[in-house]
Amino acid sequence: MHFGQKINQLKTLLFIAIVISLASSCSNSSTKATYRSFISPLVGLNVKSGNDFDVKILFGKENKVDSVVYLxxxxxxxxxxxxxxxxxxxxxxxxxxxxxxxxIYNAGESEDLTSNINILAAKEPDLYTYKVISKLPHDTSAYVEGLEYHNGFFYEGTGEKGSSDLRKVNVQNGKVLQRxxxxxxxxxEGITIIGNKILQLTWMDKKAFVYDKDTFKQLAExxxxxxxxxxxxxxxxxLTSDGSNTIYFLDKDNYQQIGSIDVYDDKGEIRSLNELEYIDGKIYANVYQTNTIVIINPENGAVEGKIDLTGLFPVADYFKTDDARGNNVLNGIAYDQAGKRLFVAGKKWPYIxxxxxxxVK
Structure with missing residues (x-):
């Protein structure tokens, strides 16, 4: 007998053994109802928040049960x-x-069936357009990852290995005052000001840094x-993002996670959330590598608005290589609470x- 023939014979014998085993199992449990699956909802059903959804299960030969508990x-x-x-x-x-x-409970035994649903935002987000009020000079070496406006100055966190820093910047002329x-x-990566401290993230280095806001002295790693x-x-x-559709909440004193929200509009999840800003009770977030800023309800993660910033800056004209055009995208949101001024930036753009x-809708 050739080796291949012997292998095939062994496979056949194994198959027969499995069939016999299954038949025996079915025979021994012939009196037990077999509950198969959900008819509704199908796995991954999208349901808008506030709506009801139908639930129905498909079960086996016996339709007699003691009880069904839905969780x-x-x-x-x-x-x-x-x-x-x-x-x-x-x-x-x-x-x-x-x-x-x-x-499902029956005769002292239980069986679990599972499905899942995705809850979406209840309504379509409002759409916004923009008007440029002013263009402020910006250092074109600054790969903007975080942008803040505080007491008359911009604070920037910049990226790229070898060039990353934290800086305080003159709003009117773009001059770096402190670094x-x-x-x-x-x-x-991103930065934010918390009282008299500044927190700065790194991208994939598993580190964050705390600085004194006034001196830029590093207080903690x-x-x-x-x-x-x-x-x-x-x-x-x-509030912090990681490129997914989740925004995490951290304690301001010990920096430990205390909650989160998942961000959805009425069609599905919104991923690639990047630079964040908290403005008048809402979270504004750049959607990385797009011209869109989304406005998010911080209580439930619903996208309530979308700002289309197409045409704000001619990236394709200014950056001459495909790599530069792909990397130097819209990123950076800052808000002057007292003056009600909204600022946006991009990576290595010549303007804020x-x-x-x-x-508009």
Whole structure:
């Protein structure tokens, strides 16, 4: 017998053994109902926040059950004594993915069925356009990762290995007044001002730094166990992004995570959230490598507005290589609370723009 023939014979014998084993198993459990799956909702169903959704399960030969308990995530939603269809509401659910479990009890035994739904924003976001109020000079060597306006000055966190720093900048002429350079092996990211301190992230280096706002003296080096992208401060807690559709909340004193929101519009998740700014009770976020800033409800993650900044700066004309055009995109949002002025920037752009936005839809 050839070796290949012997292998095929062994495969055949193994297959026969499996069939016999399955037949025996089915015979031994022939009196037990087999619950198969959810008919509704199908896995990954999108449901707008506030809407109800249908729930129905498909079960096996026996339709007699003692009870069915439905859970959303780990919280009991409803209990029934049969498997007839029901409706569940999304009113109190956070945006994002939720696990649905039907726990079926019969004759002292139980079986779990699972599905999941995605909760989207309840309505389409408002659309905004812009008007340029002024153009302010900006250092074209600054790969902008974080931008803040505070007491009449810009504060910038810049990126790229070998060039990353923290800087204080004259608003009117773009002159760098104060600087703290990062180690050349580090890639700087977002910054935010928290009282008399400045927090700065690094991209993939698992480090963050705390500085004295006035002297730029480094006060602490922190371990930061996710990618660093954007930062903002809402007066109570720190907001941070990591390029996903999640915004994390950190304690302002010990920098530990205390919560999060997942960001969705009425169509789906909004990923690549980058530089952040907290403005009049809303979170503004650059969507990386786009001309869009989204306006986010900090309570539930719903995108309530989108600002289209197409045409603000001719990246394709100014940067002459594909690599430069792809990298030096819109990034940087700062707000003058007292003067109600909104500023936006881009990586290595020659200007920081003061803009005024207006709703178009």
């Amino acid at each position: 959303i995530d780990t919280v009991k939603a409803i209990s029934k004594t049969d498997t007839t269809a029901i409706k569940l509401t999304t009113t109190d659910l956070k945006l994002g993915n939720h696990l649905l479990t039907a726990k 703290a350079r990062l180690d050349t092996a580090l890639f700087g 922190l371990t930061y166990n996710r990618e660093g992208w954007g930062l903002a401060f809402d007066g109570q807690k720190i 723009f003061q803009i005024q936005i207006s709703r």
